[in-house]
Amino acid sequence: MRETDFVSGFARGLKVIEAFEEAQPKMSIADIARSTGLDRATARRCLLTLSELGYADYDGKFFSLTPKILRLGHAYLSATPLTRIVQPFLDQLSEAVGQSASVSVLDGTEIVYVARASQKRVMSINLMPGSRLPAYCASMGRVLLAALSEAEARDVIHRSTLKTFTDRTLTEPDALMAEFSRIRAQGYAVIDQELELGLCSIAVPLVNGRGRVVAALNIGAPAAGGPAETLPERYLAPLQQVALSLKPLLG
Amino acid sequence: MRETDFVSGFARGLKVIEAFEEAQPKMSIADIARSTGLDRATARRCLLTLSELGYADYDGKFFSLTPKILRLGHAYLSATPLTRIVQPFLDQLSEAVGQSASVSVLDGTEIVYVARASQKRVMSINLMPGSRLPAYCASMGRVLLAALSEAEARDVIHRSTLKTFTDRTLTEPDALMAEFSRIRAQGYAVIDQELELGLCSIAVPLVNGRGRVVAALNIGAPAAGGPAETLPERYLAPLQQVALSLKPLLG
DNA sequence: TGACTTTTGTTCATATATCGCACAAACAGA
DNA sequence: TCTGTTTGTGCGATATATGAACAAAAGTCA
Numbered sequence: 001m002r003e004t005d006f007v008s009g010f011a012r013g014l015k016v017i018e019a020f021e022e023a024q025p026k027m028s029i030a031d032i033a034r035s036t037g038l039d040r041a042t043a044r045r046c047l048l049t050l051s052e053l054g055y056a057d058y059d060g061k062f063f064s065l066t067p068k069i070l071r072l073g074h075a076y077l078s079a080t081p082l083t084r085i086v087q088p089f090l091d092q093l094s095e096a097v098g099q100s101a102s103v104s105v106l107d108g109t110e111i112v113y114v115a116r117a118s119q120k121r122v123m124s125i126n127l128m129p130g131s132r133l134p135a136y137c138a139s140m141g142r143v144l145l146a147a148l149s150e151a152e153a154r155d156v157i158h159r160s161t162l163k164t165f166t167d168r169t170l171t172e173p174d175a176l177m178a179e180f181s182r183i184r185a186q187g188y189a190v191i192d193q194e195l196e197l198g199l200c201s202i203a204v205p206l207v208n209g210r211g212r213v214v215a216a217l218n219i220g221a222p223a224a225g226g227p228a229e230t231l232p233e234r235y236l237a238p239l240q241q242v243a244l245s246l247k248p249l250l251g
Numbered sequence: 252m253r254e255t256d257f258v259s260g261f262a263r264g265l266k267v268i269e270a271f272e273e274a275q276p277k278m279s280i281a282d283i284a285r286s287t288g289l290d291r292a293t294a295r296r297c298l299l300t301l302s303e304l305g306y307a308d309y310d311g312k313f314f315s316l317t318p319k320i321l322r323l324g325h326a327y328l329s330a331t332p333l334t335r336i337v338q339p340f341l342d343q344l345s346e347a348v349g350q351s352a353s354v355s356v357l358d359g360t361e362i363v364y365v366a367r368a369s370q371k372r373v374m375s376i377n378l379m380p381g382s383r384l385p386a387y388c389a390s391m392g393r394v395l396l397a398a399l400s401e402a403e404a405r406d407v408i409h410r411s412t413l414k415t416f417t418d419r420t421l422t423e424p425d426a427l428m429a430e431f432s433r434i435r436a437q438g439y440a441v442i443d444q445e446l447e448l449g450l451c452s453i454a455v456p457l458v459n460g461r462g463r464v465v466a467a468l469n470i471g472a473p474a475a476g477g478p479a480e481t482l483p484e485r486y487l488a489p490l491q492q493v494a495l496s497l498k499p500l501l502g
Numbered sequence: 503t504g505a506c507t508t509t510t511g512t513t514c515a516t517a518t519a520t521c522g523c524a525c526a527a528a529c530a531g532a
Numbered sequence: 533t534c535t536g537t538t539t540g541t542g543c544g545a546t547a548t549a550t551g552a553a554c555a556a557a558a559g560t561c562a
Contacts, residue, residue, distance in 0.1 A: 004541095007300045007520075009548070013261030014304065014323065021326035030510055042549060044511075049258045053265065065327040067356050067363040070381040072265070073324025075272035076316040077381065087377050105318050108305075112318040116379075118369065126338050128367075128380050130321040130328065258548070260520065281538055290522050291539075312539095 009046075012038055016046040017055075017069065026062035077129055082215060083115050085249050086206075089242050090117040090217075097238055099221045102127065103206065105214070106144040109160040111135050114215070125196075133195065136160050136176055137169050139203035140216035142189035146180040147205055147213035153180055169194045188236055192228035199223060202231040204239045208250035215250075217243060260297075263289055267297040268306075268320065277313035328380055333466060334366050336500050337457075340493050341368040344470070348489055351471045353378065354457065357395040360411040362386050365466070376447075384446065387411050387427055388420050390454035391467035393440035397431040398456055398464035404431055420445045439487055443479035450474060453482040455490045459501035466501075468494060 019035045020027060027035075033043040047063045050056035055069045077083050086103045094101040094117035104111040110132040118127070125131075135141030136157060145153045154177060162171040170176055183189045188204045203218035219235045226234070270286045271278060278286075284294040298314045301307035306320045328334050337354045345352040345368035355362040361383040369378070376382075386392030387408060396404045405428060413422040421427055434440045439455045454469035470486045477485070 004520075005296050005299045006303060007260045007264060007296050009258045009260030009520080010264030010297060010300050011304055012549095013258060013264065014306070017323050017326055020330050021322060025330040025332060028510075029512095039550065040511075041513090041551080045256050045258050045548080046261060048256045049261050052257060053262055055265070065330060067327065067358045067365065069327045070324040070358075070363055071272060071383075072268050073321040074381045074383070075268055075270075076318065076320045077379075079271045079276040079316065081276060107318045107321075112321055114318065115377075126366075128328075130325040130381065132322075132325070255548075260548080263521095279538075280540095292522065292541085293520085295539080296520080 012036070012042060013046045013049065016043060016050070017065070017072075020065050026064045028062055032063070073130055077114065080114065082250065083129070086115050086215075086217075086246060087117075089246060090115055093117070093219070093238055093242050094119060097219060097235055099219045099235075100127075101217065101219050102140070103215050103217050104138075104140045104144075105216075106135060106141070107132070109135055109156050111138055111141045111144060111216070134160060134163070136162060136171075137165060137191070137194045139189045139191040139201040140218045142179065142183055142191065143203045143205045143216040143218075144213065145176075146183040146189065150177070153177065165195050166193055166197050168192060188232065188239070190228055190231050193223055197223075200228040200231060202235050202239065204236070204243050206243055206246055206250060209248055210251075217246075263287070263293055264297045264300065267294060267301070268316070268323075271316050277315045279313055283314070324381055328365065331365065333501065334380070337366050337466075337468075337497060338368075340497060341366055341468075344368070344489055344493050345370060348470060348486060350486075351378075352469065353391070353471070354466050354468050355389075355391045355395075356466045357386060357392070358383070360386055360407050362389055362392045362395060362467070385411060385414070387413060387422075388416060388442070388445045390440045390442040390452040391469045393430065393434055393442065394454045394456045394467040394469075395464065396427075397434040397440065401428070404428065416446050417444055417448050419443060439483065439490070441479055441482050444474055448474075451479040451482060453486050453490065455487070455494050457494055457497055457501060460499055461502075468497075 015036045015038070016032055019032050029040055029044045029047060032047060033040040036043060047056060051058040051063065054066060056063050056065055090101045090103060098119060100116065100118040102113055102116040104113045113127055113129050113131045115129060116127060133141065135145055145156055148156070154173070157173050157176055164171055170179065188202060191201045193199055199220060200223050201218050201220040203216050205213040206215040206217050208214045217239060219239060221231065266287045266289065267283055270283050280291060280295045280298060283298060284291040287294060298307060302309040302314065305317060307314050307316055341352045341354060349370060351367065351369040353364055353367040355364045364378055364380050364382045366380060367378060384392065386396055396407055399407065405424070408424050408427055415422055421430065439453060442452045444450055450471060451474050452469050452471040454467050456464040457466040457468050459465045468490060470490060472482065
């Protein structure tokens with residue numbers, strides 16, 4: 001790509017929008033300039049542009065995003081066939097097993113939920129399409145990382161912030177790589193309260209007609225429902241059946 | 252705002268992202284240029300920028316959005332206090348009444364779901380945070396429009412595409428305005444299968460501490476569960492109780 | 503309180519980057 | 533092959549970013 005094929009004003013503007021994610025709902029011009037690294041004058045112009053277009057509100061001191069900004073992300077969810085195709089399967093699966101079921105894809109070091117059928121809340125955080133979790137310690141993340149090449153997986157791990165969420169969280173790169181091998185061999189991943197105490201999950205890859213792993217499917221269950229070792233016997237068959245049904249539908 | 256405080260390259264780029272919403276997941280340069288009204292060269296530069304930043308994929312012919320784009324919308328959901336505050340109330344309400352409960356805000360002629368606790372699916376479409384419905388024929392939309400001034404409400408109706416979804420959909424502007432008066436007086440709105448046959452709902456406004464309507468809260472129920480006229484006696488009290496509990500928490 | 507420092511928002515001139523046009527090349531379908 | 537369409541590129545005109553300067557506001561301390 002040539003240098004002149006890059007619209008840096010656009011790139012700067014997107015950076016400004018993302019700056020709201022990591023921080024407060026209300027940000028001053030200086031706040032944005034600091035967290036994006038842009039010049040104050042530039043940040044101000046981007047913010048005023050957002051405000052002029054109705055994507056942000058400005059009270060003379062602070063800027064905040066408006067719900068119009070949701071159109072941007074929704075463009076992906078509504079345009080991507082994956083979301084629409086998997087939803088009915090997810091609903092059916094979730095109801096059949098009485099647990100929440102989700103589909104996610106990999107984005108860098110994180111998994112992004114693209115569809116979900118939730119039962120009664122078991123996690124402290126509320127997951128929804130667009131939500132993100134670190135890949136290394138989520139069952140779907142493990143499955144998606146296991147589908148990468150050794151080098152790619154190691155690179156993702158290297159770039160991840162390997163935080164210890166619970167005393168069971170695996171954070172040793174080599175231990176994680178070994179776990180990926182095991183997952184690749186057995187075809188599924190189990191997480192036993194590594195992200196949150198009391199929460200277990202099991203995930204399988206979603207493979208398309210050409211044999212490529214395009215997403216992951218999981219079932220989350222409270223640890224109180226039985227030890228994590230029993231997740232495969234309880235949920236692996238229905239998960240694999242859904243994965244099989246979806247295979248010819250996923251381009 | 253001065254003209255030089257507007258970054259038109261940024262505005263054009265946002266237009267490009269939104270173009271994916273109304274159309275196909277895969278768009279060529281010419282497709283985007285046509286649906287945005289931008290020059291082909293400009294559309295191309297915006298698309299290449301998106302691609303360079305990882306927000307889009309390019310196979311040499313078609314562009315498609317990547318899950319990274321979800322970061323933009325998610326910035327709003329995760330940064331807005333409303334979402335976080337109402338979720339636990341929504342979960343509790345939904346479980347207590349055994350129906351889906353949602354909170355939405357108004358964006359132009361549409362309502363935007365910002366939080367939702369769903370029970371077994373009754374609608375054909377899958378609603379989630381970020382989803383949009385036309386305001387004029389949704390219970391939360393009616394409540395939010397009823398909270399506007401006569402002139403504002405009439406303007407929204409005027410700008411809406413008043414489509415007949417079912418044979419019960421109200422599309423007469425004057426009939427809608429009359430309905431808004433009734434809603435304003437009684438404090439809630441009931442929709443009886445106007446959007447989809449078999450689906451009824453009841454909504455109340457969420458008022459903040461300063462008396463301003465900031466969002467709407469609803470319960471959706473299958474028509475098979477009882478006639479729409481009985482929705483108030485079944486659900487109005489719990490809805491109003493949640494609205495009351497939330498009042499001091501909503502800025 | 504009042505003088506001082508720091509932070510913030512805004513403006514301006516100028517250097518730089520982007521836009522949109524026109525043209526050329528590549529491609530697809532008849 | 534010939535259309536009609538799509539994509540890529542060079543260039544002049546135009547729009548935008550930059551960084552410094554200034555004013556206003558907020559914070560600091562005696």
